Amino acid sequence: MSTTNMDLLRFATAGSVDDGKSTLIGRLLLDSKSIFEDQLEAVEATSDAKGYDYTDLALLTDGLRSEREQGITIDVAYRYFATPTRKFIIADTPGHVQYTRNMVTGASTADLGLVLVDARQGLTEQSRRHAVILSLLRVPHLVLAVNKMDLVDFSEEIYEKIHAEFTQFATKLNIPDLEVIPISALNGDNVVNRSENMDWYSGPTLMHHLEHVHVASDRDLIDARFPVQYVIRPKSDEFHDYRGYAGQVAGGVLKPGDEVVVLPSGMTSRISKIDLFDKEITEAFPPMSVTVHLEDDVDVSRGDMIARVKNAPEPRQDIDAMVCWMTTTPLKPRQKLAIKHTTRTGRALVKDIQYRLDVNTLHRDQETKELGVNEIGRVQLRTTVPLLSDAYAKNRATGSFILIDEASGVTVGAGMILG
Amino acid sequence: MLGMSQTHVDYRLSQLDQLEAESIHIFREVAAEFEKPVLMFSGGKDSIVMMRLAEKAFYPAKIPFPVLQVDTGYDFPEVLATRDNWVNRLGVRLIVASVEQALADGIVVDDGKTSRNRHQIGTLLNAIEENGFTAAFGGGRRDEEKARAKERVYSHRDEFGQWDPKMQRPELWSLYNGRIHEGEHMRIFPISNWTELDIWDYIGREGIEIPSIYFSHQRRVFERDGMLLSESEHNPCREGEVAEERTVRFRTVGDLTLTGCVESTASTIDEIIAEVAVARVTERGATRGDDRFSEAAMEDRKKEGYF
Ligand SMILES: Nc1nc2c(ncn2[C@@H]2O[C@H](COP(=O)(O)OP(=O)(O)O)[C@@H](O)[C@H]2O)c(=O)[nH]1
Ligand SMILES: [Mg+2]
Numbered sequence: 001m002s003t004t005n006m007d008l009l010r011f012a013t014a015g016s017v018d019d020g021k022s023t024l025i026g027r028l029l030l031d032s033k034s035i036f037e038d039q040l041e042a043v044e045a046t047s048d049a050k051g052y053d054y055t056d057l058a059l060l061t062d063g064l065r066s067e068r069e070q071g072i073t074i075d076v077a078y079r080y081f082a083t084p085t086r087k088f089i090i091a092d093t094p095g096h097v098q099y100t101r102n103m104v105t106g107a108s109t110a111d112l113g114l115v116l117v118d119a120r121q122g123l124t125e126q127s128r129r130h131a132v133i134l135s136l137l138r139v140p141h142l143v144l145a146v147n148k149m150d151l152v153d154f155s156e157e158i159y160e161k162i163h164a165e166f167t168q169f170a171t172k173l174n175i176p177d178l179e180v181i182p183i184s185a186l187n188g189d190n191v192v193n194r195s196e197n198m199d200w201y202s203g204p205t206l207m208h209h210l211e212h213v214h215v216a217s218d219r220d221l222i223d224a225r226f227p228v229q230y231v232i233r234p235k236s237d238e239f240h241d242y243r244g245y246a247g248q249v250a251g252g253v254l255k256p257g258d259e260v261v262v263l264p265s266g267m268t269s270r271i272s273k274i275d276l277f278d279k280e281i282t283e284a285f286p287p288m289s290v291t292v293h294l295e296d297d298v299d300v301s302r303g304d305m306i307a308r309v310k311n312a313p314e315p316r317q318d319i320d321a322m323v324c325w326m327t328t329t330p331l332k333p334r335q336k337l338a339i340k341h342t343t344r345t346g347r348a349l350v351k352d353i354q355y356r357l358d359v360n361t362l363h364r365d366q367e368t369k370e371l372g373v374n375e376i377g378r379v380q381l382r383t384t385v386p387l388l389s390d391a392y393a394k395n396r397a398t399g400s401f402i403l404i405d406e407a408s409g410v411t412v413g414a415g416m417i418l419g
Numbered sequence: 420m421l422g423m424s425q426t427h428v429d430y431r432l433s434q435l436d437q438l439e440a441e442s443i444h445i446f447r448e449v450a451a452e453f454e455k456p457v458l459m460f461s462g463g464k465d466s467i468v469m470m471r472l473a474e475k476a477f478y479p480a481k482i483p484f485p486v487l488q489v490d491t492g493y494d495f496p497e498v499l500a501t502r503d504n505w506v507n508r509l510g511v512r513l514i515v516a517s518v519e520q521a522l523a524d525g526i527v528v529d530d531g532k533t534s535r536n537r538h539q540i541g542t543l544l545n546a547i548e549e550n551g552f553t554a555a556f557g558g559g560r561r562d563e564e565k566a567r568a569k570e571r572v573y574s575h576r577d578e579f580g581q582w583d584p585k586m587q588r589p590e591l592w593s594l595y596n597g598r599i600h601e602g603e604h605m606r607i608f609p610i611s612n613w614t615e616l617d618i619w620d621y622i623g624r625e626g627i628e629i630p631s632i633y634f635s636h637q638r639r640v641f642e643r644d645g646m647l648l649s650e651s652e653h654n655p656c657r658e659g660e661v662a663e664e665r666t667v668r669f670r671t672v673g674d675l676t677l678t679g680c681v682e683s684t685a686s687t688i689d690e691i692i693a694e695v696a697v698a699r700v701t702e703r704g705a706t707r708g709d710d711r712f713s714e715a716a717m718e719d720r721k722k723e724g725y726f
Contacts, residue, residue: 004620008434075587077568078561080614087434089612101589108591216431230447234480242479248444248593253430277475285430289443289476302451326589340594343451402594409598411588 006082009215012091012106012139014130015116020147023056024116024185025079025092028207031192034081076106086211097126100133100359100374101326104414107134108400111215112141114206119152119182122162128169129359135173136322136376136416138396140218142170143179145206150184154197172362174393177213181206219286220395224252224260225313226284226306227342227388227398232291244275244291245300250342250397251390252308254284254292262298263305263388264315269296286397303344305388313398315386319348321415322357322392323379325371327405331379331413332370339383339415341401346385348403354378379415392416435620438613439472444593445572445609446476446556452597453554453605456484457514457547460505462498463672464629465558468610468618470505471627473556485512487546487555489539491674492519493653498672501630516546539674544580547604554597554605562614572611578602616695623688632669635686639664646679 015021026043028034047056079090091106093099107113113134117127127144134142144166152158159182170178181190182201189195192207204212229247254260258271274284275291284290292306300306307313325331331350339348355364356377364378371377392399403413432440449456458473460466473482486506506513518538521527527541547555561568571590576582588596599605610618622629639650641662648654650662654676667680668691685691 004433004435004624006434007431008437075569075584078612079568080562080612082614082616087614087617105589105591109593216429219430221430229444230451230477232477232480236479236481239479246447246476248440275478277478283430285432287437287440287444288432289440289447338598340596343448396592400592400594402591402596404596404598409596409600411590411596414589414591 006085006087007216008087008089009112009210009213010089010091010110011112011114011210012093012103012110012134013114013116014093014103014106014134015147016118016124016126017096019116019118020185021092021116024145024147024183024191025090027185027188027191028088028090029079029081031188031207032081032083076102083207083211088210097129098374100129100376101324101414103130103133104137104324104326104376107137107139108396108414110134110137110139111218112143112210112213113139114143114145116145116147116185117162119146119148119155119158119162122158123165123169125360127166131166131170131173131175132359132362133376135175138174138393138416141177141179141213141215142175143181143206143209145185146180146182147185149182149189149195149198150187154182154189154195156198156200159198159201179203179209181209220251221253221285222251223311223390223395224254224258224306224308225250225390225395225398226254226292227344228300228302228304228306229343230302231300243297244293245306246289246291247343248289249284249286251286251395252311254290254306255282256280259309260294260306261309261312262294262300263307263312264386265299265304267296267298268309269294269298271295303342303385305342307388313388313390315388317383317386318351319381319383319387319389319401319415320418321379321381321401322376322418323371323403323416324376324414325373325412326414327410327412328373330370330372336406337412338404338406339381339387339401340404341387341389342398344385344387346383346387347406348381348383351380351382354380378418381415387417389417391419393418435617435624438610438617439475439621441593441612442469442472442609443476445595445607446473448595449554449556449597449607450477450483452595455550455552456554456556456607457487457550457552458482458484458511458556459543459558460486460488460502460513461558461672462488462494462502462630463558464618464622464633465560465610465613467501467505467627467629468613468621469556469558470509471621471625472609474509482509482511485514487514487516487543487550487552489543489546490515490517490519491539492517493674493676495630495632495669495672495675497632498630501628504628514546514550516542518542521545540580547580548602552604553599554607556607556609558610559606559608560613560615560618561608561611570608570611572608573597574606574608575599576604576606580604582606616692619688619692619695623692630672632672632680633691635666635668635684635690637664638667638680640667640680647681648677648679649675651675 077092093103093106115130163180183190190205228245232244261268272293272295335350355366390398399417401415405412521542526545527538573595639662640647641660668683669680685694
């Protein structure tokens, strides 16, 4: 098996404590043969020592000592497994409301969100919140896994009820693709193998869905966006006049000959060539890391953006965004922070907090003019440097930013630009 | 060979090309935002892949930072040879921080119980501090071990070089936060999302040089604590241990007194890949004496400032 031509799916998992998230991930790793003997033996030994009469697959993923002691998942853990056609990166995120920020972190890079519910309890406030966060972060595919079906006698009626209730709720959200799958993580029903206990279910197994969900079309291939990261100037004899703009394509397709504009200066030129290491290539698209050359000797530096002349973002200093706040000292109007957007950094002033979003009910609270830790709200910012941005809904790379506390240097906020 | 040659028609990038693009992005980001980065080079396959990625990130310019190697005094000569070939080909500056020297200078203290590998921590932190490095690239992968699975790409270290797993900064999208205070530094893990198999596939695809001990060869070895160790001047047999010649290869390289090998006839990258793909024991579990002492061994060493 070679991974060279496989494609990649990043997915984030969420569920309340004890819904079976760690067990499910353990099951996916085990059934795709991504778990090694020594890892399994260690887990079996620990399960034995704790007096369990089953192998606690959750121990495979609950990594840090404090988590093992408390028996809960407190931080995002990344897991890897592969089937013959796809490699998977799982961001395993904690479900508690006090770890919303961790879930936002895990969801930020995910193509797919996997929300677990316990079939006995049905939808809870937590599962609704998880769906809201995934939709806010514009994770394009969502799977609701109705777990522990073995404890409700594999009842179709219970599945249908949860399915209907969730579909109803999802209409209020931005979820382009939804799949609801009844499973038993502990026994493996409908995880990799089709369940013999639920012949009434005709949809895909979880693994089949993960392997086949179409993610390539989720990228924006229309609007060319190239944030310049680094200017390459070898100054060697052989490459004396070489001047290349290195970066990762954030949107669209770039080709030699394209008429481009450099922002924020507004200077125009043409792409003369595109390098990928020591080869010239004819097209560059997301998420390739390439080096772009321009025909004219225009002034380009880190933080600038190369876009198409007739399709470029408007440089803006007034930013309207949904912000997830991640630290215990609340975010308040007049506060000043550092901001990082694509390869640009500057400072930002909080002009206003328009409302706080109740992620359980979607209610907009306009009374409270601050955001506490793990809260999400609509915030107006004024930045010292113009941001070359798109709406997050259009492009996750050019629509996102982080806020940094200038004294501590810590990342305190995650922003998604509106309109 | 052009990585995405077969896939660019429908604008799809294979997973290996996506990983490469992500890692190159990280290298460039660090070079742009940090004053004094350094690449920690062990000569092992992961750090060789890092070197290749750094080469690609800045080509045709030279890699804009030096390479740091911690010399335990017990390194495999084949590994040092490969290191020198890489450093010479790329024209980068090599800094060697010697554990022996650090012991002699009293920077690390030998209590007689601690392994050489553990002394690397003090030696490394001292080298980082002395040179004023603000960012140190490491070849850690999240698939290696449970504690690593939670580590950020930019992993903050305090003035004592320590990692605090409970105080990690959130890391979103590909927006990395490189802010540090005086005296602190950042460990950077550009190949966080690569698995062991990805590393081998990449080495095969790129056709790059790795130390010969990764390939099957004849070696005098003996068994200790269930591991096959190489007999050498620094690592003689103890009473009751018998060395004999076997056909082996190494899955990781490190301190030769602690790094075990496995019996294998895999003598090409393809054969190694075939072997790795069906391996039933993780590379660390099989061959790293230093991770075996407790279930939380890696987490403890990381907190102290291990790679
Ligand atoms: N009967 C049954 N129990 C399950 C199932 N999935 C998980 N569990 C159990 O539910 C408990 C919590 O599981 P865990 O994976 O730790 O949940 P997490 O908190 O979401 O990670 C454990 O005792 C599991 O064995 C299932 O499908 N059926
Ligand atoms: Mg868990």
